[in-house]
Amino acid sequence: MLTELAHVALLLGSLLILAAPIGRHIARVFSGERTLLSPLIRPIERGIYRIADIDENREMHWKTYASSLLVFNILGIAAVFLLQELQGLLPFNPDGLGPVRWDTALNTAVSFTTNTNWQSYSGEQTLTYLTQMLGLTVQNFLSAAVGLAAAMAVIRGFTRKNADEIGNFWVDLTRSVLYLLLPLAIVWALIFASQGVVQTLGPYVISHGLEGTEQVIALGPAASQDAIKFLGTNGGGFFNANSAHPF
CATH class of the missing domain: 1.20.5 (Single alpha-helices involved in coiled-coils or other helix-helix interfaces)
Incomplete structure (x- = not known):
């Protein structure tokens, strides 16, 4: 007690x-004020704005902000869905997994893009390393960043009673990832990996027991996904057993 x-x-x-x-x-x-990480991250941030043609000093009306958020999420759903359907043709697929059933793929795409992260599949038997990294891990970052951006828009809406603008969605999204989520995720991923959480692109391992039985030990880049999963309050996991897995 x-x-x-x-x-x-x-x-x-x-x-x-x-x-x-x-x-x-x-x-x-x-x-947009200077922080401890600004000397390292600010050049990357400016580079992203330059490539994406974003004016960081231009704020949005709430309707523009909301429509940008919705369009971004819709594109995210489409990207994760297509990645699952095409994963059999793409690299980082050491176990030779094929496309995901369309309804499962759609459910997964919607749930991870909306930060719900509900799973109806076994990760190690359904998704390739590339789908886990480029699809689900990326959405663990982006869905959390979208939530932070939306929270900031609401806060500005309350504090700016007579203003028409509530910030720039693309700027809020970028800063959420670069300054808040990514640095912490890197630290936690390194801590997890140092404590035995698996982080590899190597193929699954075949183990032979004392009685001659064969066991497939699933591997993969799990530490990096678990780090942002916890930080972004995401559900879902790399393996079917989720965070209860011995890795």
């Missing part, structure tokens, strides 16, 4: 201590 109470107290204490500094950091990020 005392141990459980100590865990709760540690969690609440950590939240109280970290809330203010993290809140200030998030505020600086979305305001």
Whole structure:
């Protein structure tokens, strides 16, 4: 009982201590102010704006902001769906998996794009490494970033009572990924990998037991997906057993 109470107290204490500094950091990020990571990330951010022809100083009306968010999510659903249907023809498929059944593919695409991440399949038997990385892991980043962007738009809507603009969706999306989600995900992925969470593009391993039985040990780039899964409050997992997997 005392141990459980100590865990709760540690969690609440950590939240109280970290809330203010993290809140200030998030505020600086979305305001475009200089942060500790700016010297490293700012050139990348500017490069993205230049390639995508985005004016970071131009804000949007709420209707434009909302339509940009919806179009981005629709394109995300289409991309993840097509990736699943074409995965048999694409690289990083060491187990020779074929296309996903269309209804399962559509459900997966919608759920991961909307940050629901509900799964009706076994990851190691259904999706290739490329689909897991380029489809689901990327959407774990983007769906969380879309949520952060939407939250910032709502906050600006309340604080700017008489303003027509509520920020720029593309800028909020980019900053969410570059300054908040990606740095933390890299740190957590390295911690997970150092503790034994599998992170490899190698093929599945065949193990032979003492009684001669054969067992297929599924591998894959799981640490990188688990890191953003926890940070982005995403569901779903690389393996069927999700985070209960011994890896």
